[in-house]
Amino acid sequence: MFTTQIVFVKMLLQVCFSSLHRVLAGALEKAFGWMGISDGGGRARRVAHRSTRESHIKADESEAATPKTPTPTSVNYHFTRQCNYKCGFCFHTAKTSFVLPIEEAKRGLRLLKDAGMEKINFSGGEPFLHEKGEFLGKLVQFCKEDLQLPSVSIVSNGSMIREKWFQKYGEYLDILAISCDSFEEDTNKLIGRTQGRKSHLDNLCKVRNWCREYKVAFKINSVINTFNVDEDMREHILQLCPVRWKVFQCLVIEGENAGENALREAERFVISDQQFQDFLDRHSDIACLVPESNQKMRDSYLILDEYMRFLDCTEGRKDPSKSVLDVGVENAIQFSGFDEKMFLKRGGKYTWSKADMRLEW
Structure with a gap:
């Protein structure tokens, strides 16, 4: 138990x-x-x-x-450096006379379209100077008709444009920007925005009328400097009624308009940030005004030179990449210095197709 x-x-x-x-x-x-x-x-x-x-x-x-590869949404193609004006602050000067053969230029534009380009802006130099605007017209037509880009635009001084160009190519162009820094003829002459006895302001008004007739959106670009900083341009801008009035602060670029090898001396045109702000304040009631200080402008543009190389302006000069024709867009754009966030912040993407603007011609 x-x-x-x-x-x-x-x-x-x-x-x-x-x-x-x-x-x-x-x-x-x-x-x-x-x-x-x-x-x-x-x-x-x-x-x-x-x-x-x-x-x-x-x-x-x-x-x-790993930095994200920027998308070349909007590209500025300076296919020529030659110009018939001698603006003292110009920051893309006639250092070469080279222009790509048109088929090579088209090949590069197609590469850019395939990489995401939506807007191309042709500039110079004076883009209407080469082949009296025919080279430019063919590229404009190619970009709109073949590449089907939403926006094709041009920046010109207006002096070389003829009505027959609009008759032939106007339907393919969305925006034409004419550079005009003053509405006083003597001031334009002091700046160098003139040729011989031709009136820059007469050309401006003539081109504005052609834009209306041939249904091209009209834009004005002005560089604010020591010679025009105190000018009141409100009345003239309201009369011309551009879709956009781009107002730039005079910018110094080493090797272009400053330094030993520069073709221009822009130092005497430079204004302070406060002077630029005073000009903007005086014109603040102009609805189409789009201000661009040096800070906004320097790194927020994708610039292609005459060899189709991206130009990096982050160090205050233009350092070229290799050509997109040789290494492709994705490789070349890594050396562009492009600030995509600043591009969007400054309003770089806007309603840029004339089909979407609903303008009353």
Whole structure:
């Protein structure tokens, strides 16, 4: 009898210890399992989960460390440096007379379209100077008709434009911007925005009328400098009624309009930030005014030179990439210095197709 009781007690103790072991093991697994202390399939699953989570973190960090390739949404193609004006602050001067063969230019434009380009702006120099505007007209037609770009625009001084150009190519052009820094003829002459006895202001008004007749959106670009900073342009801008009035602060670029090898000396044209702001304040009631300080302008434009190289202006000079024709857009654009965030912040993307503007011609 006594022996039977002893056996029973031993069995009871074994059951108790077994139950206690299971309870303690479960508690320890809950407490330390996520630290990798527990055993079994649960641990394997948690280790795998932690490993996956760490992989995601590393991937995110790697993505953040690798700069995103900018999209060339809007590109300014300065296909010629030659100009018939001698504006003292010009920052894209006639350092070469080179112009790409038109088929090569078209090939580069197609590469840009395939990389995401939506808007092309042709500039110079004076873009209507080369082949009396025929080269430009063919590129404008190609970009609108073949590439189907939403927006094709030109910046010109207006002096070389003829009505027959509008008759032939006007339907393919969305926006024509004419550079005009003053509505006083003598001031334009002091700046160098003139040729011989021709009136820059007469040309401006003539081109404005052609734009209306041939359904091209009309724009004005003005560079604010020491010679025009105190001028009141409100009445003239309201009369001309451009869709946009781009107002730039005079910008100095080493090697272009400043420094040893420069063809211009822009220092005497430079104004302070406060002077520029005073000009903007005086014209703040003009709805179409689009101000661009040096800070906004320097890094927020994608500029292609005559060789189709992107120009990096971040260091205050124009450092060229390799040509998109040789290395492709994605490679070349990495060396453009382009600030895509500033491009969007300054309003670089806007309603730029004349089909969407709903203008009353």
